[in-house]
Amino acid sequence: MAAGAPRIFVSHLSGVAVFDPNGDQVGRVRDLVAILRVGRRPPRLLGLVVEVAGRRLIFLPMTRVSGVESGQVITTGVVNLRRFEQRPTERLVLGELLDRRVTLVEKGEEVTVLDVAIQQLPARRDWEIDKVFVRRGKGGALRRKGETLTVEWSAVTGFSLEEHGQGAESLLATFEQLRPADLANVLHHLSPKRRGEVAAALDDDRLADVMEELPDDDQVEILGKLKDERAADVLEAMDPDDAADLLSELPEEDKERLLTLMQPDDAADVRRLLSYEERTAGGLMTTEPIVLRPDATVADALARVRQQDLSPALAAQVYVCRPPDETPTGKYLGTVHFQRLLRDPPFTLVSSIVDNDLPPLSPQTPLPAVTAFLAAYNMVAAPVVDDSGSLLGAVTVDDVLDHLLPEDWREAEFHAAEGGSHG
Structure with missing residues (x-):
């Protein structure tokens, strides 16, 4: 769903069909899973509970949802079919949040939750519950019987965690940021x-x-x-x-x-x-670099580089290969660096601007040679290619540093941070 898209009331998602990128139906939405936060901050939506064949309930993370529109949900790819198990910090939106009695903060008036609305945050893949649709009264002959209104999440109380809670639930909410x-x-x-x-x-x-x-x-x-x-x-x-x-x-x-x-x-x-041996390029590399086909454009490359989940080192360059696109790929043709992508028009084919002057690393390249390669050529990542010319992955500078530092460097860093916080 594109950033800035209209919010969706969750009652409209109950029973909606879920499709994979090929248009095949995976199942139907049965609930939504959210995590509450301390105070009045809107809950974060973690994913959907989807019923698949055999009435089995599975969990579909929102990071795997590419679209919620026209009465359907579209996934980004393979769905994990393991059975859904609710965790202590999680709340089922349809099953646990609707029909609850909560209180309007401003007037101290009790109301009933009829629905809640979700919205994707701008420029991110995170989703939040930001609105609550409530009804005044208890169904009796009360003033303004049945009046409904939509309010901000922060305008009601009765959902969120208490600051002084001691469970893992409250601890997680406190450290969420x-x-x-x-x-x-x-x-x-x-x-x-x-x-x-x-x-x-x-x-x-x-x-x-x-x-x-x-x-x-x-x-x-x-x-x-x-x-x-x-x-x-x-x-x-x-x-x-x-x-x-x-x-x-x-x-x-x-x-x-x-x-x-x-x-x-x-x-x-x-x-x-x-x-691969641990202290070699094959043992250090990640198998998920950005791989593009020769007919991809600079615009395609920049779209991939902008993906939020990528580390800065992996986003620094793209690798141009013949199909297949997954590692091990077809023939590796060369690398295009991020700065070069910024200098060329969006319609330029990446195959026309590849840098193939530097020899790629072999998976057997030992750690000292990998380190020397990155230092000599001022690189933050380097391709790893096998004898047949297929791209196997990429070694990034952060993985090299992990293996150059003493084995206990993380513990030493934690203790240093602890000492600094009391200084």
């Missing part, structure tokens, strides 16, 4: 029991982001406390290279069990990374 690295710092200093409670309550994408910032011991501990299916979901949400690093810390039996539970495409990427 923290960057993943900062929330990882918080988790690192919690007791193991408390850390497990908070990790269990985080949604998969948020937990994946935080796990990537934690020391290895914390990652292994948290993963071990999750049910196997949930652990597989979190591994799928992690960058493949980070998931491979984490799995390499586990006993072979545990690693294989989790790989078997992962979606086949995600597991294949991770298995490929695990097949």
